[in-house]
Amino acid sequence: MIYFKKVSKAYPPNCLALDNINLTINDEEFVSIAGRSGAGKSTLIKLLIREELPSKGQILWGDQDIGKLHNRDIPFWRRQIGMIFQDFRLLPNKTAYENIAFAMEVGGCPKLEIEKSVPQLLKLVNLINKADNFPDQLSGGEQQRVAIARALAHRPKVLVADEPTGNLDLLNTWEIIKLLMKINELKTIVILSTHDRDIINGLDRRVITLEKGKIIKDDPKGKYILF
Amino acid sequence: MFTTFVRIIKSGCISFWRNKWLSSSAVSMMSLAILGITSLLLVNVLINSLTANLEDKIDISVYFNLDTSEDEILDARVDLVKLNEVRSAEYVSTGEALNKFKDKHKDNSILMQSLDELGNNPLSASLNIKAQQASQYESIVSFFEQEKYNEIIDKINYLENKAVIARLTSITRSIRQIGLVILLVLAGLAVLVTFNTIRLTIYSSRREIKVMKLVGASNWFARGPFIIEGALYGVIAALVSLFILYPLLWYISPKITSYLPGTDLFYFFQANIIVLFLIQILVGVSLGTISSLVAIRRYLEV
Numbered sequence A: 001m002i003y004f005k006k007v008s009k010a011y012p013p014n015c016l017a018l019d020n021i022n023l024t025i026n027d028e029e030f031v032s033i034a035g036r037s038g039a040g041k042s043t044l045i046k047l048l049i050r051e052e053l054p055s056k057g058q059i060l061w062g063d064q065d066i067g068k069l070h071n072r073d074i075p076f077w078r079r080q081i082g083m084i085f086q087d088f089r090l091l092p093n094k095t096a097y098e099n100i101a102f103a104m105e106v107g108g109c110p111k112l113e114i115e116k117s118v119p120q121l122l123k124l125v126n127l128i129n130k131a132d133n134f135p136d137q138l139s140g141g142e143q144q145r146v147a148i149a150r151a152l153a154h155r156p157k158v159l160v161a162d163e164p165t166g167n168l169d170l171l172n173t174w175e176i177i178k179l180l181m182k183i184n185e186l187k188t189i190v191i192l193s194t195h196d197r198d199i200i201n202g203l204d205r206r207v208i209t210l211e212k213g214k215i216i217k218d219d220p221k222g223k224y225i226l227f
Numbered sequence B: 001m002f003t004t005f006v007r008i009i010k011s012g013c014i015s016f017w018r019n020k021w022l023s024s025s026a027v028s029m030m031s032l033a034i035l036g037i038t039s040l041l042l043v044n045v046l047i048n049s050l051t052a053n054l055e056d057k058i059d060i061s062v063y064f065n066l067d068t069s070e071d072e073i074l075d076a077r078v079d080l081v082k083l084n085e086v087r088s089a090e091y092v093s094t095g096e097a098l099n100k101f102k103d104k105h106k107d108n109s110i111l112m113q114s115l116d117e118l119g120n121n122p123l124s125a126s127l128n129i130k131a132q133q134a135s136q137y138e139s140i141v142s143f144f145e146q147e148k149y150n151e152i153i154d155k156i157n158y159l160e161n162k163a164v165i166a167r168l169t170s171i172t173r174s175i176r177q178i179g180l181v182i183l184l185v186l187a188g189l190a191v192l193v194t195f196n197t198i199r200l201t202i203y204s205s206r207r208e209i210k211v212m213k214l215v216g217a218s219n220w221f222a223r224g225p226f227i228i229e230g231a232l233y234g235v236i237a238a239l240v241s242l243f244i245l246y247p248l249l250w251y252i253s254p255k256i257t258s259y260l261p262g263t264d265l266f267y268f269f270q271a272n273i274i275v276l277f278l279i280q281i282l283v284g285v286s287l288g289t290i291s292s293l294v295a296i297r298r299y300l301e302v
């Protein structure tokens, strides 16, 4: 369970990106975060992966306060979350295989397990024949699928996706969304930020709508609302 | 722990190889730096042998009265060489002095003739003394100013030489100082250039470093490969500069020897090649790793 408790985030000098957010995300839930550009979707996610610190309030994972994590504990926290970004963020000097393996190596995972898991993950995202391609030898959709495989490599309890389909065409978009649904079925929390109306309407899951840093709507079976 | 270490090294080597162009530019900058530092070292060797050469030319002679016995002179010599300042004290007997004189002036028949007419030997015995350093002649001279030597010493040619000695001393000193300053300035430049090159290579990887951190890499896991890369730059740059220096010295050294007899850089280089190479590697590796460590710090804060 993830619990945002009176969380605010102010960027200097005077941008209040999140304003007193209270939010509970339950285990095995699939949550979409909607809202127009600048509403604070990315900021919410950055707080969760501890890329940024909240200015006020607490973010709790169980009874662990993410904002109070010690520097050397941050990597351990991040190994419990999988992350996907709009711009993929693969390591450009590593092949698809190595990118996925890297996420396992950082945690000291034994070699044998890596050699067993990575091909499985590549199969899951249907890229086993592109294992040795570098990111710039892959299409956008393929890169995002590698990123998803990487996010899953350390079997995270939460998968966070910040506009993962922002750079993709319709077909690739739905492929990614289907993958996310499948991952959610395997009992992983999925948090998806998007401003794509079709995705939200097609998902038929919980939708949280942000506006100017505030939650203006939290719908268990959400539709995209017009602004 | 061990697997992590191996993974870091492996990843550093792979990334060195995949970033061939970046790596080769960093290596060439670093080779220049190491080459510069080594040549400065060699120039210093040259300067030292030059000044040593100059200082070697300085000596003073103590001339003894004609009636002084050889034993008295040798006793004085025994006391003299107990002084720390004395490097050598060569005894020249009256006979030897005469032989030298004859040898030197054998073409001057008038001089030879008058010497023959004189019958006995007019030349006094002497001690040729060299000090460890040019500045120490003063104290050696004062040794002979003791009461007991007043009787036997005819003269010391220090006063005539004093001005020359003082000049040589100051020249050698300033050559050493200037050499040191140039060495430090150029070494500083080399270090700066290398540091900046490495900073650029790391700057170009700043996104990668951030991604590594976001995927859950610890600071050491993220920066380790870059430090290995930096160390690799150093090792390869040391090898490169060695391979450049060897033929270069082989070619240049004889020319230097013809200007400055008694200095053989190539020989010095060959004799000290292992030490020099170790110094180069040490310089290269520490430059590479420290630069990487410093340059990467700000990108780890994610």
Ligand SMILES: Nc1ncnc2c1ncn2[C@@H]1O[C@H](COP(=O)(O)OP(=O)(O)OP(=O)(O)O)[C@@H](O)[C@H]1O
Pocket (backbone or CB within 6 Å): A011, A012, A015, A016, A017, A035, A036, A037, A038, A039, A040, A041, A042, A043, A044, A195
């Ligand atoms: N590092 C930063 N420094 C200052 N202001 C920032 C920073 N990051 C974000 N902001 C501001 O915070 C607000 C929320 O930004 P955020 O990135 O969370 O929006 P978003 O909902 O993700 O928008 P988009 O859909 O365009 O990605 C914006 O007004 C933005 O200008």
Ligand SMILES: [Mg+2]
Pocket (backbone or CB within 6 Å): A041, A042, A043, A162, A163
């Ligand atoms: Mg955003």
